[in-house]
Amino acid sequence: MALLTPSVPGLVWAYQFHGHSKTCRRLPTEAGRDDLATPDSGDFLWLHLNLADQRVPAFLEGFQDLDPAVVTALTTHETHASMTLDDRMVYGTLVDFQRDFDADTRDIGWLHFAVCGNLIITTRLQPLRSIDRVRAAVEKNPARFHQPIDVFEAIVAEFQRTLISLVMELTEELNQIEDVVYGNDSRDERRRLAPVRRVVVRLHRHLRTVLTLMRRAAAADDDEMPAGFDDVAGRLTSRLEAVDHDVYALQDRARLLHEEIDSKLSSETNRHLYILSLMTAFLLPPSLVTGFFGMNTAALPFAHTDSGTGWAFAFMLLSVGFAWWLLKRAGIL
Template identity: 80%
Template sequence: MLSIVQSIPGLVWAYTFDQEQRSCRRLPPDATRADLSFVGNGFRWLHLNLADQRVAAFLEEFPELPSAVVSALTTHETHASITLEDGMIYGTLVDFQREFDEETRDIGWLHFAVCDNLLITTRLQPLRSIDRVRAAVEKNPARYRQPIDIFELIVAEFQRTLISLVIELTEELNQIEDVVYGATTQDERRRLAPVRRTVVRLHRHLRTVLTLLRRAAAADDDEMPHGFDDVAGRLTSRLEAVDHDVYALQDRARLLHEEIDSKLSSETNRHLYILSLMTAFLLPPSLVTGFFGMNTSALPFSDGEHGTALAFGLMALSVFGAWWLLKRAGIL
């Protein structure tokens, strides 16, 4: 029995689905707990904001939710997890945060629990994929006959978000690549670094979700919710296709970074080569001026009228001698 307290803490939205009518009804923002008690031949979907500290106490009042599920729904841990137990599936999925006026590439976390007639999702920050799930549910509610169908849609929307990010990152890499392989040499590592960081995080979290789905699909049949086996197969195929694209993007970014390092290293070597040649040409004249700058007696050309000119001639001759030696050695 739910508490007699009427408010639903942290409510972002709530839907009740009627399987017979194949429709859904969104509860008003001021919905009470009593509105959740009538389901008929359908199920409920609650989406809650964990910023409200009362959410944990509210979820504990659901008799169908074990303590482990409540803990998974209210945790602030930042790693993906999927657990199957007694016909329920719960855990944490990765998503991307959304600001009020724009979508970001910051990682966010969606906690979920799927029961026979109940789906609960919780989050701390607004997320990109879950909003599109809500819009799809409202557009065609007849497609979703059980909570596992919405779970599949959540992961599918995450996959579509990954595809859009891959397209964005590919365009950024194209622009960087045009500069790197252009005629001029520019240091594009500052632009490339955030792209590589995003791709690495995408690949890491995507591989984790794939591994979790494969492990869940290999669980005993009595541990799975009805229909999860087929859902896991479809979602694994979807995510594997995106994983291939993300891996290719990661490899491409790594090669670009190596090319930038190679070009910058070549440019640095060229500058050092020029400085070495300048040093080689200036060292002999420096020896000449050092010799004639000694305050000793009987220096050559000290008594003649053209001593300075002869000293300059020796300096020029030393430069020519240095050039001849470098040319003979094959350095020039």
């Protein structure tokens, strides 16, 4: 029944690229399946769908005889990056960052893609940051996109640029935390550092996964690669390796800051324990004196004299002086 629907289910946007004129045309959101055809051999189509529409899997199953593995890759809800090259097709899942209506976020999102002949299909569940920037680039300069693999390269390149902007934001946050940690302020910065470290660790983990997938894809047989993928994979690998060094350095810096905060807090705790130990050492001898004179036994010294309390205070002061002399002689003070 989904194939009889006049409009494409879950359509976010669709662009028809005309290779000879180096232009593109955005199809209306109510476009039907017949409007997605590419009449000329040099043309190609970019179709972007929203997986929140439950009709999308049925539509893709009957769209241009897509391979079942491609349909599965485009409609999966798995949350890990993947990339498969098979019969001059490349498909899988890329990591991206979600965006709200009025702001970008640091929440991880997932973009499913497939490059098949003169077609590139992308699907997602939440709005994503990089894919929207690629759409803006297409609107601004469609002549730079000659084949579907160029759109794929732009998507990964925008992900790399997003990583760079996040690295700059996180670096500024670490600078502020570092100023406090190495300053005279005794504030505990672990609450501010913890979310930064969590974001950096997730960035590094997902970036390493994408980089590994890209290297593996670049080493595949030429017969399995789509046209132009070899050069694209080489360029993208270089870009991802460059930002990977920055993310790794940021992760190492955050770890060192955490260790410095722990060391500072440990020193502060040891200082408090040292002061508490000294107070205990000075108060223990007078406590013994008061305990001795507080016994309810007969024949206590100075019990029947008018100056007994004064003598007790004198013994307390002498015990404090004796404790001070012992600590001084032992090198503790």
